[in-house]
Amino acid sequence: MAKQQFAMVIDSSKCIDCKGCVISCKVANKVPEGFSRNWIKASVPAFSMGPRTRTHFQPGACMHCDTPTCVQACPTGATYKDAETGIVEIDNSLCIGCGNCIPACPYGARFRNTAIRKADKCDYCPERRAAGLLPACVDTCPTKARVFGDINNPDSEVSRMLSRNKGKVIKIVNAQTDTKPNMYYIGETAPTDWTTAAVVPAxxxxxxxxxxxxxxxxxxxxxxxxxxxxxxxxxxxxxxxxxxxxxxxxxxx
Amino acid sequence: MTRLFKRHDKSDIFIHWFNAACWLLLLVTGVGLIGNPDIDPVGSWYPDTLRTLVGGGGNLLTIHVVIGFAWILGFLWYLTVNARGAAFFLREVFMVSPARDMAWMIKKMVLMTLGPKPLKMIGMAPELPEQGFYNMGQKAFAQASVVGGVVIAVTGVIMFLSDKVFTAETAWIVSWSVTLHYIAVGLVFAGLLVHVYMAAISPEERPGFRSMFTGHVPEDYARHHHGLWYREISSEPAAKGE
Structure with missing residues (x-):
């Protein structure tokens, strides 16, 4: 087990679909047009009479899994799970842009960055963390639906949220490919059926x-x-x- | 005094040893670039150690790419200064006379590992069919080196160009290049082990080994090991020169 395990604990019922997290991430990480490192998914609206009509928004990004299929698909080890932080990292200097990792992610969290022509995804904003700041998406979120921290540290806010909500923590897992994700949804969340089985290229x-x-x-x-x-x-x-x-x-x- | 026969040009000798040096360095650095327990040839300690030594996987990749391009440039240089030598080499190497050469190959493998007895036991004469400029073992390894070398160079250049010209839609070509690069190096390396033994360690080929420095082989070596070639050349230059 990693010494630390940085993770995101998300109360998706707080999400108002403002897309602030998506935009701040794109700005902070210079993500090229047409791509995004994170997302907000929406459930199919349950139309009914008047006030009962409802839908659910679900923020997400790379889940920094414990058994990452993207890492298994990488020939060079350019993508790896950091033993200290538990973050699934990409070493750009070693990535040759073969694209193996992209279909290997059940969450579609990876894309080939058109500017650098290499794999790209959420890395929890290392520059911001080095400066003592939270990842851009977490910092921006107006309703604080996204909470970030080390779940191996019992005093962290994420750990307290997880223990307060014991039995009510949901992980979004693909039926064929359980990568042991480190993204925790509190209470209820939707949609949950949007993942795809990991595909390692032939x-x-x-x-x-x-x-x-x-x-x-x-x-x-x-x-x-x-x-x-x-x-x-x-x-x-x-x-x-x-x-x-x-x-x-x-x-x- | 024993007569000497010319076997290699200076440029041939240079490209041989240049290639040997490049392959050694490319192998050492390239194996360190494989960082996946499912395909690591020697285990993850090797890439880990090597990457630490050179200050990161990115540096190792740069070193590998620079040596790789030097290797390709070396061959382009060779082709410009000795195109005739290259053409001769390719012609000799890919011209196989199946019955003669296969018999040579099988008998030679038995002789080198088990000796002449098993051949005699099944009623085969242990004498080897005569060979030309190259024997079938040399041809086989040279064929593997030429085909493998081209595959390795082309796939290497594709991987280098990956983050310069390839897109998400064409990245599959890069991914297959990784696979082909890996397979080609593996197969050529398997042949290389035998090549190094036969050429540098086995006492039988000592004069051939020396010729890779001097360019010449003595007459009795030429006659015994490359009879067909010997008969071709012993009449020509001898009549004119000596």
Whole structure:
């Protein structure tokens, strides 16, 4: 378990769909047009007579999962779960933009940033945290629907919220791919059926499947070399060269 | 005095050792760029250590890319100064005479590992069919190196261009390049182990190994190891030169 586990605890009933979090994130992280690191989803409105008509808004972003399928799909380790903070990070200098991680996220939290042409997603605003500020979306939220902190620290606000709401904490999990997300919704939330099963691209699956085969071929080759070395030392000079040589010469002459 | 036969040009010798040095460095840095327990060839300690040594995975990637481009440029240089040598090499390497060369390959593998007895036991003569400028083992590894080298270079350049020209829609080409790069290196490396043993460690090929420095092989080596080539050249230059 990570020493810290930064997480978001969200009371989605407080969300008024103002999209302040989406905009502040785009500004803070210079997210290119047409993309967003976070979102607000809405349930299908339950139309009825008058005041009972209602809908539910649900803020979200990368859930910094405990078993992140995006990390499993990354060939270089450019995306990894930080052992100190529990944050799923992207090392841009090591990311080659292969795109494997994007369909591997059941939450669609990743996209290929058109400006840097590499994977992008929520990283809990490291520059702001270094300056002692909260992530932009949390700071901006006017109703404080989004709360951020370390759930491994029992004194944090997120930990207190989780213990106060024991039994009423919901995680949004895909039926086929449970990535053990670290985004906690308090009370009730909707919609919950919008995730997709993680898809690891065929290129990555092929690489994983042929990997033992390649190791086997290299191993066989190494064994062959060892066998030749063994013969070289045991049978003396493996040159049975000389007699053969003369035979041949005799034949040629 | 034993007659010497020219086998390699200075540019051939240079490109061979240049390639060897690049491959060694590219292998050492490249294996460190694989950071996924499902495909790590030697375990995650290796990429972790190497990345720490050079100050991060990003630096390691830069080093790998720079050496990779130097390697490609080296070959482009070679092709401009010795296109004829390259053409000769490719022709010799890809011209296989199936019956003769397969028999050579199978017998040689048995002879090198088990000795002549098993061949005699199944009633095969342990003598090897005569070979040309390259024997079938050399051809096989050279074919793998040429095809593998092209695949490695092309996929490497694609990965380099990923964050310069590729888009979300075309990133699948980058992803498959990673896979092909990985497979090609693995297969060529398997062949490389045998190449290094045969050329540098096995006593039999010592004169061939020396020729990769001097460019020449002695007559009896040429006759014994490359009989078809020997007969071709021993008549020509001998008649003119010596």
């Amino acid at each position: 290129s990555m699956t092929v690489m994983k499947e042929v990997s033992p085969l390649i190791k086997g071929i290299v191993g066989l080759s190494g064994l062959g070399v060892l066998a030749m070395l063994g013969r070289q030392f045991l049978a003396g000079s493996s040159d049975s060269h000389e007699p053969e040589h003369h035979d041949e010469e005799a034949r040629h002459d």
